[in-house]
Amino acid sequence: MTPRAHPAKLWIVGAGRTHGEAIELVPVASSVFGGSYRMKIREFSMEDYAEVYRLWHRSGLNLVPSDQPDEIEKKLARDPELFLVAEDEAGLIVGCVIGAWDGRRAWIYHICTDPDCQRLGVGAMLMEELEKRLIALGAIKINLLVRKQNIKGKQFYRKLGYDLQEEFDLMGKRFF
Numbered sequence: 001m002t003p004r005a006h007p008a009k010l011w012i013v014g015a016g017r018t019h020g021e022a023i024e025l026v027p028v029a030s031s032v033f034g035g036s037y038r039m040k041i042r043e044f045s046m047e048d049y050a051e052v053y054r055l056w057h058r059s060g061l062n063l064v065p066s067d068q069p070d071e072i073e074k075k076l077a078r079d080p081e082l083f084l085v086a087e088d089e090a091g092l093i094v095g096c097v098i099g100a101w102d103g104r105r106a107w108i109y110h111i112c113t114d115p116d117c118q119r120l121g122v123g124a125m126l127m128e129e130l131e132k133r134l135i136a137l138g139a140i141k142i143n144l145l146v147r148k149q150n151i152k153g154k155q156f157y158r159k160l161g162y163d164l165q166e167e168f169d170l171m172g173k174r175f176f
């Protein structure tokens with residue numbers, strides 16, 4: 001993705017919301033730039049894969065085998081409405097998040113915002129929409145993993161009401 005200059009901070013607020021459709025977001029006018037910056041949230045499709053993969057890479061996420069196309073197809077077969085992208089007026093994807101719901105817990109993976117678009121509210125907007133969808137499915141708690149050294153990731157999550165669960169250690173077993 002070609003780096004793009006974005007205006008300084010604009011706070012973006014959501015307007016209408018319809019499950020499964022793009023959500024138009026209306027900007028609050030920037031006192032500095034006075035312009036409008038429109039964005040929408042929509043569901044990911046495999047056609048977005050290459051662009052999203054570049055975005056993951058560009059935003060510094062640690063990419064894992066579960067990010068390969070075959071694995072993403074598995075995820076989409078299960079709950080496609082929980083993989084969201086934020087698209088700007090030019091049609092470029094500037095943020096994304098993967099949610100998951102297993103019937104007991106909700107999980108969040110790989111939230112990221114293009115480095116040129118950070119601190120504009122894109123991440124918060126994605127999380128707000130994903131949380132609404134997870135609650136609608138019946139989730140009463142959301143878990144997520146964040147690397148210990150990812151200070152800004154933790155600051156972001158804290159701002160949105162997430163706490164460190166110090167009573168737990170993560171355990172896992174890899175099959176492949």
Ligand SMILES: CC(C)(COP(=O)(O)OP(=O)(O)OC[C@H]1O[C@@H](n2cnc3c(N)ncnc32)[C@H](O)[C@@H]1OP(=O)(O)O)[C@@H](O)C(=O)NCCC(=O)NCCS
Pocket residue numbers: 059060061095109110111112113114117118119120121122123124125145146147150152153155156157159160
């Ligand atoms: C974490 C990340 C997704 C935040 O996205 P974003 O679109 O910039 O976030 P927002 O603009 O919605 O920020 C919402 C609030 O979170 C907090 N926040 C976000 N980034 C922050 C940072 N770098 N430092 C401190 N607080 C931060 C702020 O309180 C912010 O509100 P404010 O700007 O009004 O102060 C983005 O920095 C990113 O892509 N990081 C790399 C990938 C990553 O680490 N993902 C998370 C772990 S998997």
